[in-house]
Amino acid sequence: MQTFAQSFIETNGVRLHLSVQGEGPLVLLLHGFPETSYSWRHQLGALSAAGFRAIAPDLRGFGLSSCPIEAERYTALDIVGDLLGILDALGERQAVVVGSDWGATIAWQAAQLRPDRFRGVVALGVPMMGRAPMAPSRLFPQTEQAWFYTHYFAQPGLAEREFERDVAGTLRKIYFAASGDVGPRDGHSPNPFGVVSRHHGLLDALPEPASPLAWLAPSDLDVFVKAFEASGFRGGLNYYRNLDRNWELQAAFDGLLVQVPALYLIGERDTGLALPGMREIIDAMPKLVPNLRGSRIIPQAGHWLAQEAAECVNSEIVEFIRAL
Numbered sequence: 654m655q656t657f658a659q660s661f662i663e664t665n666g667v668r669l670h671l672s673v674q675g676e677g678p679l680v681l682l683l684h685g686f687p688e689t690s691y692s693w694r695h696q697l698g699a700l701s702a703a704g705f706r707a708i709a710p711d712l713r714g715f716g717l718s719s720c721p722i723e724a725e726r727y728t729a730l731d732i733v734g735d736l737l738g739i740l741d742a743l744g745e746r747q748a749v750v751v752g753s754d755w756g757a758t759i760a761w762q763a764a765q766l767r768p769d770r771f772r773g774v775v776a777l778g779v780p781m782m783g784r785a786p787m788a789p790s791r792l793f794p795q796t797e798q799a800w801f802y803t804h805y806f807a808q809p810g811l812a813e814r815e816f817e818r819d820v821a822g823t824l825r826k827i828y829f830a831a832s833g834d835v836g837p838r839d840g841h842s843p844n845p846f847g848v849v850s851r852h853h854g855l856l857d858a859l860p861e862p863a864s865p866l867a868w869l870a871p872s873d874l875d876v877f878v879k880a881f882e883a884s885g886f887r888g889g890l891n892y893y894r895n896l897d898r899n900w901e902l903q904a905a906f907d908g909l910l911v912q913v914p915a916l917y918l919i920g921e922r923d924t925g926l927a928l929p930g931m932r933e934i935i936d937a938m939p940k941l942v943p944n945l946r947g948s949r950i951i952p953q954a955g956h957w958l959a960q961e962a963a964e965c966v967n968s969e970i971v972e973f974i975r976a977l
Contacts, residue, residue: 664738685754714888
């Protein structure tokens with residue numbers, strides 16, 4: 654298990670925990686769900702060695718950061734505000750923002766709205782997308798028997814009760830199901846999170862890994878387990894409970910391009926890449942991100958790209974930032 658300098662800042666009515674390493678130009682690393690700042694352990698050291706000041710916050714609702722009770726305090730704009738608060742607290746004018754999963758969504762929006770503060774953006778897994786034609790609750794499929802995982806996550810208390818019964822088992826299954834360890838995926842591969850039973854929940858349908866994950870040592874998994882045993886899953890799930898609200902707020906800046914330099918990375922075996930239309934969305938990104946300097950598919954890796962293909966991701970990020 655690796656250790657980093659730890660600090661806390663107060664901003665926007667929350668207390669945020671930061672993992673910090675290195676000196677130099679600032680790079681913010683934003684994790685996804687269900688992860689914490691520890692998911693960037695490989696990047697913190699690599700960026701520090703390359704001459705950068707790398708900071709990975711536990712986003713609000715995760716890890717050692719504050720977990721506001723009110724679900725409405727977890728919009729994408731709230732999190733962008735937290736990032737600006739981090740920069741201000743550190744006395745930094747600008748940063749490069751790097752995000753994975755939910756962190757990628759936040760990173761894109763931060764760069765879109767505040768190019769004066771975020772001079773470059775690297776997104777892992779989630780491409781930049783325009784505003785959907787309708788609210789996500791109407792866009793994602795659901796039936797009387799099953800629903801898309803975002804609908805399931807949106808129900809207050811439902812996923813929490815399932816996930817918190819056995820945190821280690823929950824994380825082990827979710828991490829494995831979305832990883833490259835499962836094997837190749839294509840447009841015909843079933844999305845392991847696409848159909849959630851209204852009666853049995855999500856976990857029963859996910860495979861149990863036969864052995865420890867190749868990219869996640871048992872000691873590292875234990876770090877995540879302890880974090881979610883302490884915090885619970887409510888904070889992270891509240892991000893999904895604001896999908897419709899985020900869509901409503903996005904109307905104010907619909908059509909605004911991401912003008913700063915950008916890099917996009919996705920694992921060849923990412924569950925998202927197998928979704929219908931995803932490759933077309935990725936191919937269309939230059940229309941929304943005119944300064945997109947690369948769009949790369951990382952062989953054999955899955956959704957947890959920063960952990961599964963750390964050396965490749967580190968090299969891509971460092972090369973991108975040095976070219977700015």
